[in-house]
Amino acid sequence: MLVSIVYDSGYGHTARQAAAVAEGARRVAGADVRLVAVADGDIPWETLALSDAIVFGSATYNGTISARFKKFMEDSTRPAWMPQAWRNKVAAGFTNSGAMHGDKLNSLITMALFAAQQGMVWVGLDLFPGKTAAEKNRVGGWLGAMAQSDDAAPDVTPPTSDLETAAHLGQRVAELAAQLRAGRAG
Numbered sequence: 668m669l670v671s672i673v674y675d676s677g678y679g680h681t682a683r684q685a686a687a688v689a690e691g692a693r694r695v696a697g698a699d700v701r702l703v704a705v706a707d708g709d710i711p712w713e714t715l716a717l718s719d720a721i722v723f724g725s726a727t728y729n730g731t732i733s734a735r736f737k738k739f740m741e742d743s744t745r746p747a748w749m750p751q752a753w754r755n756k757v758a759a760g761f762t763n764s765g766a767m768h769g770d771k772l773n774s775l776i777t778m779a780l781f782a783a784q785q786g787m788v789w790v791g792l793d794l795f796p797g798k799t800a801a802e803k804n805r806v807g808g809w810l811g812a813m814a815q816s817d818d819a820a821p822d823v824t825p826p827t828s829d830l831e832t833a834a835h836l837g838q839r840v841a842e843l844a845a846q847l848r849a850g851r852a853g
């Protein structure tokens with residue numbers, strides 16, 4: 668079962684969140700997890716087409732996804748949208764920003780719409796809002812995993828609770844993708 672995580676991070680904070688999503692997905696037996704940084708250039712379209720699930724992630728810039736992530740979306744038209752290569756795959760999303768709110772929801776809505784346009788099946792976060800800063804989902808969203816980073820370096824922020832939230836989403840995506848795969852094989 669293949670889980671791909673496609674993300675953009677200008678300064679490394681969202682990259683830590685992406686790594687946490689990957690760690691969570693790897694908790695599921697049989698999960699082969701690939702991290703794809705859109706800034707690296709060549710997008711592995713064939714790997715994405717073979718994936719059971721694709722998790723989208725971007726830093727929130729100007730209240731939405733980054734320009735690099737938008738370019739990835741637009742570039743997917745020919746390899747993915749036209750042949751409906753991602754139809755019925757599991758999709759989910761995560762984002763990170765400087766402010767606690769920071770208009771992060773708009774980034775997740777953009778990713779969910781993109782997934783819908785690709786015919787994918789969107790998976791949200793099955794967590795109650797954290798009551799303290801140490802608990803998972805302290806930012807309190809459901810559409811995807813949210814993280815908040817201070818101005819400090821990525822090895823300090825986002826905090827552990829946000830990374831655990833991201834890992835929770837990664838595990839949930841991998842579990843559901845495995846169940847769907849088994850159902851289709853049966």
Ligand SMILES: Cc1cc2nc3c(=O)[nH]c(=O)nc-3n(C[C@H](O)[C@H](O)[C@H](O)COP(=O)(O)O)c2cc1C
Nearest residue numbers: 676677678679680681726728729730764765766769
């Ligand atoms: C161009 C730009 C726009 C930003 N816009 C927002 C924003 O709308 N809301 C917010 O809370 N933070 C905003 N930030 C702060 C980033 O979201 C924050 O620094 C985040 O941790 C960056 O993630 P990265 O290290 O993965 O790039 C912005 C940062 C930049 C560089």
